[in-house]
Amino acid sequence: xxxxxxxxxxxxxxxxxxxxxxxxxxxxxxxxxxxxxxxxxxxxxxxxxxxxxxxxxxxxxxxxxxxxxxxxxxxxxxxxxxxxxxxxxxxxxxxxxxxxxxxxxxxxxxxxxxxxxxxxxxxxxxxxxxxxxxxxxxxxxxxxxxxxxxxxxxxxxx
Amino acid sequence: xxxxxxxxxxxxxxxxxxxxxxxxxxxxxxxxxxxxxxxxxxxxxxxxxxxxxxxxxxxxxxxxxxxxxxxxxxxxxxxxxxxxxxxxxxxxxxxxxxxxxxxxxxxxxxxxxxxxxxxxxxxxxxxxxxxxxxxxxxxxxxxxxxxxxxxxxxxxxxxxxxxxxxxxxxxxxxxxx
Numbered sequence: 001x002x003x004x005x006x007x008x009x010x011x012x013x014x015x016x017x018x019x020x021x022x023x024x025x026x027x028x029x030x031x032x033x034x035x036x037x038x039x040x041x042x043x044x045x046x047x048x049x050x051x052x053x054x055x056x057x058x059x060x061x062x063x064x065x066x067x068x069x070x071x072x073x074x075x076x077x078x079x080x081x082x083x084x085x086x087x088x089x090x091x092x093x094x095x096x097x098x099x100x101x102x103x104x105x106x107x108x109x110x111x112x113x114x115x116x117x118x119x120x121x122x123x124x125x126x127x128x129x130x131x132x133x134x135x136x137x138x139x140x141x142x143x144x145x146x147x148x149x150x151x152x153x154x155x156x157x158x
Numbered sequence: 159x160x161x162x163x164x165x166x167x168x169x170x171x172x173x174x175x176x177x178x179x180x181x182x183x184x185x186x187x188x189x190x191x192x193x194x195x196x197x198x199x200x201x202x203x204x205x206x207x208x209x210x211x212x213x214x215x216x217x218x219x220x221x222x223x224x225x226x227x228x229x230x231x232x233x234x235x236x237x238x239x240x241x242x243x244x245x246x247x248x249x250x251x252x253x254x255x256x257x258x259x260x261x262x263x264x265x266x267x268x269x270x271x272x273x274x275x276x277x278x279x280x281x282x283x284x285x286x287x288x289x290x291x292x293x294x295x296x297x298x299x300x301x302x303x304x305x306x307x308x309x310x311x312x313x314x315x316x317x318x319x320x321x322x323x324x325x326x327x328x329x330x331x332x333x334x335x
Contacts, residue, residue, distance in 0.1 A: 050295035096270040101221045101228040112265045
């Protein structure tokens with residue numbers, strides 16, 4: 001790089017020191033102690049906080065997924081089936097509810113969820129699929145599949 | 159045909175449990191025997207569901223697919239969808255991709271969608287705007303590497319006007335699309 005203008009030889013130091021620091025202090029306003037009052041400490045912590053905030057946006061999505069999974073498997077336990085059975089059964093019968101709506105239904109519309117569980121179980125029974133997940137200590141009440149009359153519906157090719 | 163459902167089970171329970179039950183008001187000849195033909199029971203369940211819809215005893219909810227996400231909606235709900243989406247403020251739209259719809263007494267489960275025309279979910283676009291500013295900040299220690307970017311996503315706010323179920327369960331669906 002060749003500078004023809006003499007003033008370009010001076011290193012540009014960005015905006016005025018006051019405003020540069022003020023920007024950081026604004027972001028550190030809710031910190032405690034020296035973290036909000038001393039620039040050299042504040043700037044380190046602000047950078048760290050911003051990195052966390054950026055990464056957390058991805059983590060939040062994972063956390064929500066985990067939460068939904070927990071809710072779904074808890075609701076499945078009530079009906080003595082595994083979350084895997086539910087997912088497999090619903091997939092096979094072409095019901096495409098995602099984790100979010102399944103957990104929503106499980107927590108707010110338990111009767112509808114019971115129906116979904118019954119469908120899934122019935123479908124696997126019709127397919128002759130055996131869920132090999134060990135269930136030594138059943139915690140819920142077995143679904144009453146006697147009253148589920150969906151044979152024709154579930155055998156229908158979709 | 160996206161059809162009936164296991165809630166048949168619930169209704170059948172009510173049928174076969176003799177007196178009491180939610181439906182006792184509507185049914186005169188109670189307690190058909192267990193040996194009854196399945197098909198007949200199914201017809202009865204469907205008829206009962208259709209009648210229940212006419213009576214409108216409770217609020218309905220539906221799960222609709224919108225912009226790659228599924229939402230559980232009921233009357234008067236407020237949705238915020240994020241990302242580019244053409245509808246403008248004041249537009250009234252019908253959300254057609256209904257995966258599941260239910261009332262207090264029964265639910266309709268679609269494979270994957272319930273038949274077109276059965277469930278009507280109407281919504282109004284009430285505002286369009288931008289989300290708060292999200293800071294995308296990357297930094298590597300001891301490497302003199304630091305990048306900062308700012309981004310705001312488009313947001314559209316939707317008010318769900320109504321979730322209605324028509325009383326034609328199990329009727330032939332004419333494909334409207």
